[in-house]
């Protein structure tokens with residue numbers, strides 16, 4: 041409960057970020073998320089250092105000239121940028137929306153584990169998800185889809201947590217009061 045209630049998206053992220061081994065360790069935990077059919081319909085592509093620059097430059101090629109510098113810089117916001125790739129099994133008896141739900145559950149679990157470990161993260165979507173150039177640069181198969189990326193690193197001490205949204209969600213729950221089912225004619 042503490043991890044769930046204290047996690048917030050972090051916008052300013054510094055070194056250190058988890059190394060590859062620590063990322064893999066945390067992902068082993070996140071992979072325990074519910075996954076109908078146990079398909080693991082996802083994978084991560086980790087970008088650090090100049091790999092982020094290459095992705096930023098790639099995204100910039102699709103932007104109008106006056107926006108290119110700003111777009112390129114976005115890839116450098118965190119020391120670790122983890123691209124989340126959705127890898128559905130087409131035509132499987134488990135519908136694609138359920139596979140995406142499994143990928144989403146895993147990603148949230150990873151965010152909670154990162155937070156518990158003292159790291160900050162934010163799930164970002166935007167241009168990356170639509171970019172044909174990024175799809176090709178990252179070597180995605182035609183059936184794969186980028187669901188965005190997690191920016192990951194150590195949160196900045198100055199980033200005081202914004203107030204959490206109101207916690208009362210009782211209006212999102214109702215009780216079903218069953219009535220007798222009419223007898224068939």
Ligand SMILES: Cc1cc2nc3c(=O)[nH]c(=O)nc-3n(C[C@H](O)[C@H](O)[C@H](O)COP(=O)(O)O)c2cc1C
Pocket residue numbers: 047048049050162163164165166188
């Ligand atoms: C699928 C998904 C995509 C998101 N994309 C963006 C994004 O492109 N830019 C951004 O600033 N935040 C993005 N977010 C983060 C949300 O804005 C953030 O989770 C929300 O404001 C609640 O804040 P919290 O994470 O601190 O509770 C995304 C979150 C999800 C789940």
